[in-house]
Amino acid sequence: MHVENLTLAYGADEPVVTGLTLEVPQGRMTAIVGPNGSGKSTLLRGMSRLLKPQTGRVLLDGKDIHQLPARELARQLGVLPQGPVTPEGITAAELVSRGRHPHRGMFARLTSEDQHAIDEALAAVELADLRDRPVDQLSGGQRQRVWIAMVLAQGTQHLLLDEPTTYLDLAHAVDVMNVVHAAAHASGRTVVTVLHDLTLAAQYADNLVVMGGGQIAAQGRPVEVLSEELLAEVFGLRATVVEVGGAPVVVPDRRVSA
Numbered sequence: 110m111h112v113e114n115l116t117l118a119y120g121a122d123e124p125v126v127t128g129l130t131l132e133v134p135q136g137r138m139t140a141i142v143g144p145n146g147s148g149k150s151t152l153l154r155g156m157s158r159l160l161k162p163q164t165g166r167v168l169l170d171g172k173d174i175h176q177l178p179a180r181e182l183a184r185q186l187g188v189l190p191q192g193p194v195t196p197e198g199i200t201a202a203e204l205v206s207r208g209r210h211p212h213r214g215m216f217a218r219l220t221s222e223d224q225h226a227i228d229e230a231l232a233a234v235e236l237a238d239l240r241d242r243p244v245d246q247l248s249g250g251q252r253q254r255v256w257i258a259m260v261l262a263q264g265t266q267h268l269l270l271d272e273p274t275t276y277l278d279l280a281h282a283v284d285v286m287n288v289v290h291a292a293a294h295a296s297g298r299t300v301v302t303v304l305h306d307l308t309l310a311a312q313y314a315d316n317l318v319v320m321g322g323g324q325i326a327a328q329g330r331p332v333e334v335l336s337e338e339l340l341a342e343v344f345g346l347r348a349t350v351v352e353v354g355g356a357p358v359v360v361p362d363r364r365v366s367a
């Protein structure tokens with residue numbers, strides 16, 4: 110996936126992302142981090158055709174995503190947007206089965222391949238037991254995991270995930286990151302995910318992209334990128350960075366007023 114000179118704006122507003130170029134490593138996991146409002150979700154929307162660029166283009170295997178028919182794009186690119194809205198009354202398995210739409214005919218029944226993909230995705234997020242439960246009766250974290258399962262069931266070579274660990278306790282966040290990491294390292298998919306937790310991002314990402322003010326402030330291996338200077342400069346955060354198991358861990362300084 111290649112992002113070339115991308116400028117993104119909402120309506121007539123000033124651009125949020127300006128002239129951004131990014132080469133996404135294939136079959137690896139890229140995490141996009143950055144302060145609130147730095148343009149992470151906007152960039153992901155631009156990369157997934159939810160937002161039309163003012164300039165530039167996004168290439169998927171050499172093809173401009175805006176030139177691809179919607180159905181073909183959906184077979185290649187799975188997207189988890191921020192705060193997806195759950196259709197009323199739908200069960201977990203039904204929602205996950207929607208991930209199979211790009212592979213099916215208009216009124217075709219689920220094939221055994223579809224069923225296998227759905228079962229595997231539900232198992233991957235440990236929700237097989239709740240498959241027949243209406244999604245609006247699940248907890249926030251369970252609901253988030255159903256959405257992730259839907260994107261996994263889509264079986265695409267590329268995944269764009271906006272904050273997949275929202276609402277998740279740390280143990281489930283780690284489980285989801287393991288699933289996402291395996292999608293890249295075991296299955297060779299290309300993953301781009303927005304994350305807020307810098308330590309989690311640094312533990313899992315092969316490539317860390319730090320956004321600041323609609324631009325890429327730094328990019329590279331987490332251990333090379335995540336420095337105390339960068340945290341101060343881009344996040345306005347005073348923190349100590351220690352290394353655990355070869356990956357940086359961010360320990361924020363306490364800000365206690367006298």
Ligand SMILES: Nc1ncnc2c1ncn2[C@@H]1O[C@H](COP(=O)(O)OP(=O)(O)OP(=O)(O)O)[C@@H](O)[C@H]1O
Nearest residue numbers: 119122125143144145146147148149150151152320
């Ligand atoms: N739908 C929208 N219409 C107009 N402006 C928007 C819209 N969505 C985002 N923006 C603006 O674009 C800028 C970047 O927002 P964006 O959501 O991309 O940031 P972010 O880095 O993902 O932030 P966060 O960490 O808070 O999720 C912000 O100034 C925001 O107000």
